[in-house]
Amino acid sequence: MKVEVIAYGYLMTLIGGKQTVELKDNAQLDDLTAKLAASAGGFKKGHVGPYRVDSDLIVLINGRNVKGLKKPYSLMEGDVVTLIPPYVGG
Numbered sequence: 001m002k003v004e005v006i007a008y009g010y011l012m013t014l015i016g017g018k019q020t021v022e023l024k025d026n027a028q029l030d031d032l033t034a035k036l037a038a039s040a041g042g043f044k045k046g047h048v049g050p051y052r053v054d055s056d057l058i059v060l061i062n063g064r065n066v067k068g069l070k071k072p073y074s075l076m077e078g079d080v081v082t083l084i085p086p087y088v089g090g
Contacts, residue, residue, distance in 0.1 A: 001077040029073035058084040
């Protein structure tokens, strides 16, 4: 199945701003983030780049924050996953 990934901030330089990712059927958010982490040149369970998925990133699936969804976060064909890292600066 294919899902669309949109990344912002520093993640744009690590994994690209917008891309389509091929996953196995019945994949979960953890499968996607592991694939993205591997494509960025490193893998640390539960992280994409330097960011912890559960606490550092805002993760949206089809515009809904995963913090409001029931775990595990299952993905479906055509889902749009948005990754927003913390904003730092001033």
